[in-house]
Amino acid sequence: MADTDGWQGWANPFAGRAMTAGHSWPNLFATRGVTSTPLWPSALPGVGYSPRGIVTPFGVPVGGWDFGAGGVSAGELGQLPQWSIPGHQDWTLMYQSSYAPDFAAALGTVATEEQPWFNVGASNVTRMLRSAPRETAPAIEVTAEWDGYVEKISKDHFVARMRGLKGKGVEGSDEEAEIPMSLVDAADLDLVVPGGFFRLIVTDEKPKVGPKRSYTSVQFRRLPAYTKRDLDAAEREADEILNAFRLASGGQATGA
Amino acid sequence: MRFDWRQVAKPPAHDEAEITVIGPGFGECIVVHSGDGQWLIVDSCREPDTKSPVALHYLNALGVDPVHAVRWVVATHWHADHVGGLGEVFAACRSAQFFCAAALGEKEFIHYLTRTGRVTKPDNAKDFRQVFDELVTRRGTPFWTLGGRVLFTRPPTRVQPEFRIEALSPSDKEYSLFLDRIASDVRAKGVPYRAVVASDPNHLAIVLSLRWGNDALLLGADLLREATSDRGWLAAVSQGQTLRAPPADLVKIPHHGSAGAHSDEMWTNLLARKPESVLTPYSRGKKDGRPPKRSDLERISSLSRQTILTAPTESGRARKKNSAIALALSQRHIVTRRLKARIGIARFRRNIGSRNWNVELFGQAKRV
Amino acid sequence: MAGQLENAKVNVLLVGTFDPNTVGPDRLGEAKVIRSDEAAAARFKTLVPGQVTDFTLGWCTVTVTRERFAVESAEPPFVKISDFIQKAISELMPQASVTAMGINRAYTIRFSSPEERDRFGTRLVPPSSWGNWGRRIQQTMATDDDKHGGVLNVTMKEFPIADREGGARHVTVAADVASNVSAQIIVNDHFQAPADSSLPAALEPDELARRRTNVILRALAEQFDASLNLLETIATEVVNG
Numbered sequence: 001m002a003d004t005d006g007w008q009g010w011a012n013p014f015a016g017r018a019m020t021a022g023h024s025w026p027n028l029f030a031t032r033g034v035t036s037t038p039l040w041p042s043a044l045p046g047v048g049y050s051p052r053g054i055v056t057p058f059g060v061p062v063g064g065w066d067f068g069a070g071g072v073s074a075g076e077l078g079q080l081p082q083w084s085i086p087g088h089q090d091w092t093l094m095y096q097s098s099y100a101p102d103f104a105a106a107l108g109t110v111a112t113e114e115q116p117w118f119n120v121g122a123s124n125v126t127r128m129l130r131s132a133p134r135e136t137a138p139a140i141e142v143t144a145e146w147d148g149y150v151e152k153i154s155k156d157h158f159v160a161r162m163r164g165l166k167g168k169g170v171e172g173s174d175e176e177a178e179i180p181m182s183l184v185d186a187a188d189l190d191l192v193v194p195g196g197f198f199r200l201i202v203t204d205e206k207p208k209v210g211p212k213r214s215y216t217s218v219q220f221r222r223l224p225a226y227t228k229r230d231l232d233a234a235e236r237e238a239d240e241i242l243n244a245f246r247l248a249s250g251g252q253a254t255g256a
Numbered sequence: 257m258r259f260d261w262r263q264v265a266k267p268p269a270h271d272e273a274e275i276t277v278i279g280p281g282f283g284e285c286i287v288v289h290s291g292d293g294q295w296l297i298v299d300s301c302r303e304p305d306t307k308s309p310v311a312l313h314y315l316n317a318l319g320v321d322p323v324h325a326v327r328w329v330v331a332t333h334w335h336a337d338h339v340g341g342l343g344e345v346f347a348a349c350r351s352a353q354f355f356c357a358a359a360l361g362e363k364e365f366i367h368y369l370t371r372t373g374r375v376t377k378p379d380n381a382k383d384f385r386q387v388f389d390e391l392v393t394r395r396g397t398p399f400w401t402l403g404g405r406v407l408f409t410r411p412p413t414r415v416q417p418e419f420r421i422e423a424l425s426p427s428d429k430e431y432s433l434f435l436d437r438i439a440s441d442v443r444a445k446g447v448p449y450r451a452v453v454a455s456d457p458n459h460l461a462i463v464l465s466l467r468w469g470n471d472a473l474l475l476g477a478d479l480l481r482e483a484t485s486d487r488g489w490l491a492a493v494s495q496g497q498t499l500r501a502p503p504a505d506l507v508k509i510p511h512h513g514s515a516g517a518h519s520d521e522m523w524t525n526l527l528a529r530k531p532e533s534v535l536t537p538y539s540r541g542k543k544d545g546r547p548p549k550r551s552d553l554e555r556i557s558s559l560s561r562q563t564i565l566t567a568p569t570e571s572g573r574a575r576k577k578n579s580a581i582a583l584a585l586s587q588r589h590i591v592t593r594r595l596k597a598r599i600g601i602a603r604f605r606r607n608i609g610s611r612n613w614n615v616e617l618f619g620q621a622k623r624v
Numbered sequence: 625m626a627g628q629l630e631n632a633k634v635n636v637l638l639v640g641t642f643d644p645n646t647v648g649p650d651r652l653g654e655a656k657v658i659r660s661d662e663a664a665a666a667r668f669k670t671l672v673p674g675q676v677t678d679f680t681l682g683w684c685t686v687t688v689t690r691e692r693f694a695v696e697s698a699e700p701p702f703v704k705i706s707d708f709i710q711k712a713i714s715e716l717m718p719q720a721s722v723t724a725m726g727i728n729r730a731y732t733i734r735f736s737s738p739e740e741r742d743r744f745g746t747r748l749v750p751p752s753s754w755g756n757w758g759r760r761i762q763q764t765m766a767t768d769d770d771k772h773g774g775v776l777n778v779t780m781k782e783f784p785i786a787d788r789e790g791g792a793r794h795v796t797v798a799a800d801v802a803s804n805v806s807a808q809i810i811v812n813d814h815f816q817a818p819a820d821s822s823l824p825a826a827l828e829p830d831e832l833a834r835r836r837t838n839v840i841l842r843a844l845a846e847q848f849d850a851s852l853n854l855l856e857t858i859a860t861e862v863v864n865g
Contacts, residue, residue: 180588
């Protein structure tokens with residue numbers, strides 16, 4: 001099956017080279033011979049894929065990867081130039097999910113600089129993985145959501161038409177709302193125009209510790225802008241309608 | 257509770273004129289039987305539960321086939337709030353002519369329609385575009401309407417007088433004002449998609465006079481009073497006088513009975529003394545700002561033989577939100593009002609040539 | 625309920641031809657695809673000019689390669705993902721060619737006990753259906769040792785999809801090897817651009833690519849909310865049985 005290593009389709013900037021590590025990381029790839037069991041066979045285009053490759057798009061480890069017969073030694077890794085990006089020193093690293101430490105332990109693999117790092121094909125992109133901290137973000141549940149647009153703007157509020165998308169007593173409803181301007185982020189005020197679209201959501205956040213909290217927010221949508229192509233196509237369509245009407249009334253069609 | 261259309265099921269007699277006003281509280285639809293099985297539909301709105309057009313529900317309940325029986329469909333506005341479902345209505349009324357304001361046939365407006373419809377949802381101009389698409393398919397064209405035009409004349413027969421449909425508005429001035437407004441639309445290259453909103457003025461409203469011989473009724477659409485004689489009711493009254501429209505003894509009150517649409521000249525020159533009045537209240541916006549206010553009803557009632565409302569003057573009780581949601585909104589001072597339409601129907605019938613209207617009220621409709 | 629769905633994440637992945645150089649945070653901020661403060665605070669994870677652009681904003685992660693464009697977020701409203709992709713492609717990457725799209729939702733399924741998780745797994749994939757070998761695995765589940773065998777992952781596909789040409793839906797449930805009281809479920813709604821044979825003939829390749837892209841972007845704009853709702857419903861049904 002094509003792309004079973006998970007990297008095919010992802011450009012390999014290093015063709016033939018590997019990236020430097022300079023650190024000791026739990027190496028998810030150091031277990032040679034782990035059967036490739038990609039969660040997302042890449043023969044299914046459009047199915048969620050991740051540059052994390054080994055695992056699901058959402059960082060859940062479920063198998064290992066056999067990248068082929070070649071390997072990359074620590075010495076070779078050390079040959080690579082350092083790349084840097086402002087504000088981020090570890091750009092070569094891909095972050096594994098919160099489960100990585102346990103996963104690595106479960107596989108019984110710990111790599112060191114002396115050991116061959118990867119069982120990877122030289123033609124494949126090689127990445128070093130470092131565990132991210134276990135997720136501590138609270139679980140968010142959307143209890144209600146509306147899609148709306150601005151009808152009228154007053155000094156301190158705007159009037160909107162909304163359609164309920166989710167929530168008890170909300171879903172499917174057509175509603176009119178008066179929403180205080182203070183709920184709109186200052187950086188989004190230029191989006192508050194007649195016809196401007198927004199989402200109003202009520203969410204519950206359940207932290208790992210502590211009580212549930214409820215939040216209400218108004219988020220204005222950043223939609224595509226009309227392009228010349230859009231406007232030209234609309235004009236052509238308008239010309240077609242007008243010409244059809246002229247012909248129907250016995251007149252002459254005019255060129256578009 | 258869902259409206260039971262079976263209660264309106266009795267069709268008019270061949271020689272009975274009928275005007276039925278269906279008003280859910282925002283948007284309205286008027287269905288007229290001109291006699292001889294010929295029907296006119298003015299504007300459109302949707303039945304709240306099925307979302308299908310009320311005009312088709314009504315005709316279906318009467319056993320009237322819209323394909324052949326409906327001869328005219330008029331859009332007095334173009335925005336979805338006033339013509340919701342009109343595309344479906346016109347598609348069903350395959351023998352009907354379509355009337356709308358002449359300014360809507362200008363390239364500026366049609367380009368506005370095609371521009372807004374390409375990219376934005378909800379699409380508040382969709383219904384109008386559907387009508388135009390249907391016309392193109394039928395190789396037809398709208399009948400462009402301006403104040404002073406006779407839209408249709410049915411010659412008299414042995415048993416029935418001449419029947420006419422006349423437009424008293426919009427005026428030439430309103431035509432050009434509308435095009436200026438459309439031309440200033442901001443949807444240009446680089447501007448993000450935005451919804452069509454209902455903030456266009458009501459200047460393009462089509463006021464109709466329907467007459468059977470010397471008996472007439474007036475459909476006031478949403479025309480407002482303006483200060484100058486080339487706009488609003490002053491211009492419409494002038495057209496009515498030019499057309500020698502007989503005074504109407506039944507009037508669909510303009511713009512939900514608002515004070516801004518009241519015109520002494522309309523009452524004096526276009527209406528009979530103490531006509532039957534029917535109006536569709538507007539149930540959007542803050543309760544104390546919605547037309548008709550109490551003072552509006554008092555004014556209209558003082559001038560009318562009787563005044564009928566097709567819907568209550570307050571919006572219905574909202575379906576209850578989950579208390580946590582309601583609390584979350586109120587804590588942020590967000591006020592919401594459910595736009596739940598409740599069907600009310602006022603039906604007026606009389607034998608063509610007789611004086612008195614028989615009035616039937618259904619659903620939420622009531623007398624003031 | 626068999627388990628609780630938690631930690632919802634949404635990911636939209638486009639497959640096609642893209643230029644990763646055109647969607648850095650600065651350019652996105654200039655084009656108002658994102659706010660300027662979001663652009664300033666962006667954190668790169670990977671940057672290989674012309675090949676890979678991978679960064680996080682406050683609310684999402686954006687990964688663009690020459691063949692993939694993916695945006696992932698755990699923060700509602702998720703429609704921001706759809707808006708971001710539409711605006712970025714239409715304004716910064718008009719030459720992009722999109723051939724397929726996946727709208728994906730992922731959850732952690734949290735169980736109250738290892739036994740509950742085992743019951744869930746055996747309901748989905750009965751070990752007894754796997755012959756004597758499966759029955760041996762099932763016997764290990766009856767012991768007190770919570771490290772035992774069982775299903776690692778299972779995927780179900782729905783095809784064809786009634787309301788569109790091409791496309792499919794997939795649901796994958798996978799054991800969480802790091803925890804014995806959770807599993808992962810990913811629901812995917814896959815959209816496929818029309819085959820060239822179904823588009824008007826005699827179009828230039830660029831125009832063909834543009835039309836294919838428009839079909840996908842239109843599907844994203846019009847079906848995103850409905851797709852997310854459906855995926856949530858499917859996930860709930862799979863978990864509850």
